[in-house]
Amino acid sequence: MAAERDYYEVLGVSRDASPDEIKRSYRQCALKYHPDRNRDAGAEDRFKEASAAYEVLSDPEKRQRYDRFGHAGLNGVNMHDFSGMGVEDIFSVFGDLFGDIFGGGRGRARADRGVDIQTVIDLNLSEVATGVEKTLRFKRSDFCERCGGQGNEPGTQRRTCRTCGGYGQVERQTSIGFIVTRSVADCPNCHGRGTIVEQPCGNCGGSGRGQQERVLNVKIPAGIYDGQSVRVRGEGEPSSTGTTRGDLRCVVRVRPHPFFERDGGHLVCRLPISFTQAALGAQVDVPTLTGTAPQRIAPGTQHGTLLRLPGKGLPDLRTGRVGDEIVQVLVEIPKRLSREQKELLRQFAASEDKRVLPETRGFFERVREYFTGDAEQSEE
Numbered sequence: 001m002a003a004e005r006d007y008y009e010v011l012g013v014s015r016d017a018s019p020d021e022i023k024r025s026y027r028q029c030a031l032k033y034h035p036d037r038n039r040d041a042g043a044e045d046r047f048k049e050a051s052a053a054y055e056v057l058s059d060p061e062k063r064q065r066y067d068r069f070g071h072a073g074l075n076g077v078n079m080h081d082f083s084g085m086g087v088e089d090i091f092s093v094f095g096d097l098f099g100d101i102f103g104g105g106r107g108r109a110r111a112d113r114g115v116d117i118q119t120v121i122d123l124n125l126s127e128v129a130t131g132v133e134k135t136l137r138f139k140r141s142d143f144c145e146r147c148g149g150q151g152n153e154p155g156t157q158r159r160t161c162r163t164c165g166g167y168g169q170v171e172r173q174t175s176i177g178f179i180v181t182r183s184v185a186d187c188p189n190c191h192g193r194g195t196i197v198e199q200p201c202g203n204c205g206g207s208g209r210g211q212q213e214r215v216l217n218v219k220i221p222a223g224i225y226d227g228q229s230v231r232v233r234g235e236g237e238p239s240s241t242g243t244t245r246g247d248l249r250c251v252v253r254v255r256p257h258p259f260f261e262r263d264g265g266h267l268v269c270r271l272p273i274s275f276t277q278a279a280l281g282a283q284v285d286v287p288t289l290t291g292t293a294p295q296r297i298a299p300g301t302q303h304g305t306l307l308r309l310p311g312k313g314l315p316d317l318r319t320g321r322v323g324d325e326i327v328q329v330l331v332e333i334p335k336r337l338s339r340e341q342k343e344l345l346r347q348f349a350a351s352e353d354k355r356v357l358p359e360t361r362g363f364f365e366r367v368r369e370y371f372t373g374d375a376e377q378s379e380e
Helices: 007-011 019-033 043-057 060-074 079-083 087-093 095-102 107-111 125-130 275-280 339-351 358-372 374-379
Strands: 117-123 132-143 169-176 179-186 209-220 229-232 248-254 260-263 266-274 282-288 291-297 306-309 325-332
Touching (some): 007 043, 019 043, 043 060, 117 125, 117 209, 209 229, 266 275, 275 282, 282 325, 291 306
Parallel strands (some): 117 248, 266 325
Antiparallel strands (some): 132 209, 229 248, 260 266, 282 291, 306 325
8 A cells, every 4th residue: 555655765765865855855746746736646645645754754753763663653643644634634734844835835725716807797777776687608718628628639648847857846046146046936848737748639739728608697786886897706717727716707887878877876867848848837757767757847947957756766786775866957948939939929028027037137236236336335
């Protein structure tokens, strides 16, 4: 069984290897067989086996017992202890070492997340008022269905990268004056995979990726604004290892409405009426999001008057409280009049009693006083 293999053989070091040599060898094994990098069958077992060997040989007391008595001297500290452990458990045991290898313990797993993508959803105001479920069709980059993201033609094997020796990472040296720094980076030849494609997949050309169509139903809440977005978790593109997916961000675009403008939760509608309707009063039909509603125009209604239709606006995205529809009255003056209409207006003008128009009379009196100087005298 793999658990009974000699731990020095597992790590590929001699029995008199120094602690640094043991640590360096284990790092190489961890990089080679880590489940995030190597998805081949048996890789995770090799990774656990190397972890068990390092756990013993890196501890002076355990190593001494192992050198004298072998596996029997470990009192149960052997591969069997790791057989029931998941990769996350081993991370907790060897967190410090993995911090050296992967730059911060489990940080690599967290950083290896998928790619977010974005699409646009068009809505009208009626859909904003009620909320809606939209069926989306979009394309995203995904693992090739033929090769499963490996890049090589099914039935063929990938070749070990000669640049990094299959580790997926190489040492990089940078010099700034007398200062020399060394760091570990993904191999530029195999891009961190440790293997090279010799016979590319006929479907993806060796990239391991391809564009695939996705159909998805997305619920849009009532009251959403133009430019806001709905995030759908896990519907983006996969990470390089395929362990996680990014998110889908659905940006909402609200189409302009022919009658309404939005003001928060309120809808503003500009209603044109004739000057006779404004003067005599009328009953008109006002457009709403659900149809038309009758509205009484009181006699003598002035241009710009605001009327309110309660509960005919849009719901608040957080509270659900519905706003009102605000109707602004616009009195239209006809540009062309018939001869008969002009005569009727002349008769009306002749019959006007200025005394019944206090606002008009007061305005022109103030104008006359201002330009004749009476206003200054009255102020003194």
